[in-house]
Amino acid sequence: MNPTRSEERLRESLRQLRALLERHEVLETLAHKERGPRRDLLEALAHRQNLADLASRLRAIHPADLAAILESLPMEKRLLVWSQLDGAKAANVLVEVVPSVRDQLIEGTDEGRLVDLVREMDTDDLAYVSEHLPETVREAVYRTLDESQRAAVAAQFAHPEDSVGHLMTQEVVSVREDATLGSTLAQLREHGELPAQCDAVFLVDARNVFRGVLPLRTIVVQDPSLSALASVAAEPVVFTPADHAREAGKAFERYDLVSAPVVDERGKLVGRLTVDAVIDFLRRQSELEALQRAGLSGEEDLFAPVAASARNRWAWLAVNLVTAFLASRVIGLFEETIRGLVALATLMPIVASIGGNTGNQTVALMIRGLALDQIAPGNVRHLFRKEIQVALFNGGVWGSVMGLLALVLYRSPLLGVVMAAAVALNLLVSAVVGVAVPLLLQRAGRDPAQGASVLLTFTTDGMGFFIFLGLARAFL
Amino acid sequence: MNPTRSEERLRESLRQLRALLERHEVLETLAHKERGPRRDLLEALAHRQNLADLASRLRAIHPADLAAILESLPMEKRLLVWSQLDGAKAANVLVEVVPSVRDQLIEGTDEGRLVDLVREMDTDDLAYVSEHLPETVREAVYRTLDESQRAAVAAQFAHPEDSVGHLMTQEVVSVREDATLGSTLAQLREHGELPAQCDAVFLVDARNVFRGVLPLRTIVVQDPSLSALASVAAEPVVFTPADHAREAGKAFERYDLVSAPVVDERGKLVGRLTVDAVIDFLRRQSELEALQRAGLSGEEDLFAPVAASARNRWAWLAVNLVTAFLASRVIGLFEETIRGLVALATLMPIVASIGGNTGNQTVALMIRGLALDQIAPGNVRHLFRKEIQVALFNGGVWGSVMGLLALVLYRSPLLGVVMAAAVALNLLVSAVVGVAVPLLLQRAGRDPAQGASVLLTFTTDGMGFFIFLGLARAFL
Numbered sequence: 025m026n027p028t029r030s031e032e033r034l035r036e037s038l039r040q041l042r043a044l045l046e047r048h049e050v051l052e053t054l055a056h057k058e059r060g061p062r063r064d065l066l067e068a069l070a071h072r073q074n075l076a077d078l079a080s081r082l083r084a085i086h087p088a089d090l091a092a093i094l095e096s097l098p099m100e101k102r103l104l105v106w107s108q109l110d111g112a113k114a115a116n117v118l119v120e121v122v123p124s125v126r127d128q129l130i131e132g133t134d135e136g137r138l139v140d141l142v143r144e145m146d147t148d149d150l151a152y153v154s155e156h157l158p159e160t161v162r163e164a165v166y167r168t169l170d171e172s173q174r175a176a177v178a179a180q181f182a183h184p185e186d187s188v189g190h191l192m193t194q195e196v197v198s199v200r201e202d203a204t205l206g207s208t209l210a211q212l213r214e215h216g217e218l219p220a221q222c223d224a225v226f227l228v229d230a231r232n233v234f235r236g237v238l239p240l241r242t243i244v245v246q247d248p249s250l251s252a253l254a255s256v257a258a259e260p261v262v263f264t265p266a267d268h269a270r271e272a273g274k275a276f277e278r279y280d281l282v283s284a285p286v287v288d289e290r291g292k293l294v295g296r297l298t299v300d301a302v303i304d305f306l307r308r309q310s311e312l313e314a315l316q317r318a319g320l321s322g323e324e325d326l327f328a329p330v331a332a333s334a335r336n337r338w339a340w341l342a343v344n345l346v347t348a349f350l351a352s353r354v355i356g357l358f359e360e361t362i363r364g365l366v367a368l369a370t371l372m373p374i375v376a377s378i379g380g381n382t383g384n385q386t387v388a389l390m391i392r393g394l395a396l397d398q399i400a401p402g403n404v405r406h407l408f409r410k411e412i413q414v415a416l417f418n419g420g421v422w423g424s425v426m427g428l429l430a431l432v433l434y435r436s437p438l439l440g441v442v443m444a445a446a447v448a449l450n451l452l453v454s455a456v457v458g459v460a461v462p463l464l465l466q467r468a469g470r471d472p473a474q475g476a477s478v479l480l481t482f483t484t485d486g487m488g489f490f491i492f493l494g495l496a497r498a499f500l
Numbered sequence: 501m502n503p504t505r506s507e508e509r510l511r512e513s514l515r516q517l518r519a520l521l522e523r524h525e526v527l528e529t530l531a532h533k534e535r536g537p538r539r540d541l542l543e544a545l546a547h548r549q550n551l552a553d554l555a556s557r558l559r560a561i562h563p564a565d566l567a568a569i570l571e572s573l574p575m576e577k578r579l580l581v582w583s584q585l586d587g588a589k590a591a592n593v594l595v596e597v598v599p600s601v602r603d604q605l606i607e608g609t610d611e612g613r614l615v616d617l618v619r620e621m622d623t624d625d626l627a628y629v630s631e632h633l634p635e636t637v638r639e640a641v642y643r644t645l646d647e648s649q650r651a652a653v654a655a656q657f658a659h660p661e662d663s664v665g666h667l668m669t670q671e672v673v674s675v676r677e678d679a680t681l682g683s684t685l686a687q688l689r690e691h692g693e694l695p696a697q698c699d700a701v702f703l704v705d706a707r708n709v710f711r712g713v714l715p716l717r718t719i720v721v722q723d724p725s726l727s728a729l730a731s732v733a734a735e736p737v738v739f740t741p742a743d744h745a746r747e748a749g750k751a752f753e754r755y756d757l758v759s760a761p762v763v764d765e766r767g768k769l770v771g772r773l774t775v776d777a778v779i780d781f782l783r784r785q786s787e788l789e790a791l792q793r794a795g796l797s798g799e800e801d802l803f804a805p806v807a808a809s810a811r812n813r814w815a816w817l818a819v820n821l822v823t824a825f826l827a828s829r830v831i832g833l834f835e836e837t838i839r840g841l842v843a844l845a846t847l848m849p850i851v852a853s854i855g856g857n858t859g860n861q862t863v864a865l866m867i868r869g870l871a872l873d874q875i876a877p878g879n880v881r882h883l884f885r886k887e888i889q890v891a892l893f894n895g896g897v898w899g900s901v902m903g904l905l906a907l908v909l910y911r912s913p914l915l916g917v918v919m920a921a922a923v924a925l926n927l928l929v930s931a932v933v934g935v936a937v938p939l940l941l942q943r944a945g946r947d948p949a950q951g952a953s954v955l956l957t958f959t960t961d962g963m964g965f966f967i968f969l970g971l972a973r974a975f976l
Binding site for chain 2: 042369370
């Protein structure tokens with residue numbers, strides 16, 4: 025067998041598919057230009073031949089790759105490719121794609137096909153996509169499940185999306201605590217197949233209470249006559265379904281876990297959290313945060329329809345218009361001063377912008393520090409002091425530079441001094457606000473990554489205008 | 501054994517340590533206030549008692565937790581805690597902490613202790629931290645290694661920090677391709693212990709050429725008489741040392757890998773990439789990107805000394821001063837127009853800021869799309885068209901709102917029209933620039949996440965002022 029390079033494989037699949045789709049499009053366009061019976065013939069030909077090519081090509085591609093491919097296609101092509109996937113593959117792809125694309129695919133699929141392909145899923149996957157399904161489809165699929173399957177889906181579906189309970193799998197391999205390594209191995213052989221990402225089996229007592237983690241690598245290399253309970257890993261990391269997935273992610277990172285047991289409040293084993301689910305969550309989370317920092321809800325797909333995109337950006341536009349408007353009212357207070365010296369209008373955006381940019385650096389550091397639990401009541405004063413010192417230093421240096429520039433441009437020493445002082449003071453404001461805003465947001469129970477930047481820019485704009493124009497009115 | 505909740509455990513350790521450190525500080529402050537012999541006595545007491553408490557407490561904490569704790573302490577306390585760790589633990593902690601903190605710890609440790617603790621590391625860890633060590637320490641440690649260890653460190657050290665070769669471990673378990681599952685199991689038993697994150701053994705031929713991945717779960721459950729080569733996983737994902745860690749990360753995510761073989765250009769097995777190394781890399785990467793987007797080099801630690809922090813922010817401050825200055829020169833061109841109508845000075849920042857904020861949403865979406873390989877030459881035109889439509893729509897709605905506000909504030913219908921047109925046009929500019937800038941940066945071989953936001957804001961500021969003041973000069 026030849027080693028296959030995964031990224032090359034994906035790129036090659038994508039390239040071939042894009043070529044196929046382009047050919048499809050060209051033929052369709054050609055057909056559209058013709059009139060009458062030749063058009064129908066051409067169209068039918070294009071369709072039949074290409075779709076056959078497409079379907080056969082798709083069969084060879086890994087579902088995770090197909091998900092990535094679908095995410096990178098515009099709407100119509102996305103639905104075209106999707107329509108050519110057979111049931112089991114389509115089911116896998118539906119689980120793998122990002123939520124916004126999943127919603128589109130579900131919307132673009134008729135109910136009969138949807139029921140058929142959702143029926144192919146195991147209970148974990150079914151619970152995972154359940155909330156995206158139309159009520160009628162969900163009901164139709166639930167009717168085909170037996171009692172225990174329905175209970176399993178319901179149990180998982182009950183947990184919020186960012187909880188361990190939602191991400192865990194109920195596929196758990198457990199053995200009784202009185203087993204030996206040899207009898208455990210024999211039980212596993214009987215079991216026949218182990219689930220994916222299974223690096224350990226869990227020991228339980230007669231009442232299914234979790235008793236320990238027994239790594240496969242222990243079972244494989246240790247003396248088979250050893251007692252299982254005596255061979256368990258020291259200090260296992262255990263989660264409950266209510267734990268936040270973010271905290272679980274930190275634990276997986278820190279303790280290099282592959283899988284971990286999930287127990288309920290009575291200590292009973294109810295599931296297993298695996299590293300693949302954790303990585304997917306962490307990746308989605310970090311993408312979401314990057315988009316949220318720019319004021320997007322995060323669910324926006326690059327190829328979403330125009331109306332959806334426009335609506336998605338309204339809230340942010342409105343917030344920014346309000347803050348920009350309020351900051352501009354500060355300037356309104358000084359219109360007389362500006363009339364006296366129009367140079368002020370030219371220079372004031374520099375003061376505002378430098379405050380915003382510098383403050384956002386402090387905000388970025390604070391957000392990271394808060395996310396990593398590095399900030400405690402004991403060191404907040406230290407942080408304020410440090411950021412103020414940095415601001416004083418940079419304010420002195422760069423304030424002087426800007427003051428000199430203003431002096432050279434407008435040949436007014438006093439204007440130079442006002443400019444220098446305003447830059448330095450606004451850097452000080454941005455340092456204090458940059459530390460305070462993320463802290464206050466967190467204390468108020470809000471996500472500091474989300475609103476901090478707007479609040480900061482609002483303050484540094486308003487204060488920048490106020491300080492600069494106020495100093496000018498007083499001294500010029 | 502009671503299940504321990506990992507995050508609670510860490511928080512509790514942190515709380516206790518902080519209390520200890522505070523007590524230490526209080527006693528030292530008390531001692532400082534006294535004079536003469538009583539002061540010395542108090543100081544000695546404080547030190548001896550507290551350090552003993554501290555050291556004993558530290559012994560019970562997991563190295564990964566200790567790393568997190570060190571990262572959340574200010575400098576002096578950080579070094580105090582660090583000085584109380586014994587050799588093996590200190591070595592583990594040094595590998596776990598973030599690079600900026602690692603550099604500080606190394607700087608604050610005398611060479612003798614450093615050599616002793618680095619000697620405790622295995623070759624993977626040694627290669628991992630090598631470039632952070634002072635030349636003399638590195639030499640001293642290398643002298644204690646045997647030939648093969650030195651070669652192993654050198655081989656790994658030769659790869660760039662963000663390559664698979666740098667992240668992989670050379671601890672590989674391989675068996676010959678002609679083995680059966682039963683003989684493989686016997687070999688593993690003889691081997692005694694399997695490395696961490698080992699979910700599979702690799703098959704090689706007589707010349708150590710990689711032949712297949714044999715999962716532990718196959719070895720455990722399948723018939724021992726089966727041939728190993730017949731039981732390997734289909735389509736294994738294989739890396740080379742030169743592969744970029746980012747691409748490897750995508751493959752781990754997509755194919756749910758726990759470990760994967762690394763082969764050289766002749767197909768020989770040279771190492772193993774594990775999911776814990778990949779997660780650490782992805783996490784560091786996403787943190788770095790968040791900081792870089794705010795113009796920080798990313799290596800800045802929240803508790804870094806003032807001088808280092810100030811210097812770290814200079815480049816960005818300078819860039820922003822230049823762009824803000826250039827944008828303000830656009831205003832300078834219209835000083836006569838502003839003198840005629842000072843309201844223009846008040847309203848112009850709104851036009852500029854709305855363009856910047858909206859454009860940054862487009863930039864954020866583009867950066868994500870590029871990172872996920874969703875953007876191909878074939879769909880760029882589609883993206884431009886879509887973003888322009890969104891801008892036209894939002895520009896029409898919100899431009900009108902701002903135009904009405906300007907009309908109400910300054911009772912000038914013409915000013916209202918100019919305001920509405922300027923907001924709409926600048927949103928159009930921001931849409932085009934927001935799509936184009938990340939694309940151009942990527943085509944130029946630069947990281948689109950890094951410069952896009954500055955370039956965009958520069959354009960939307962400059963164009964915002966130009967459009968608004970230009971329209972005002974023409975029509976008012």
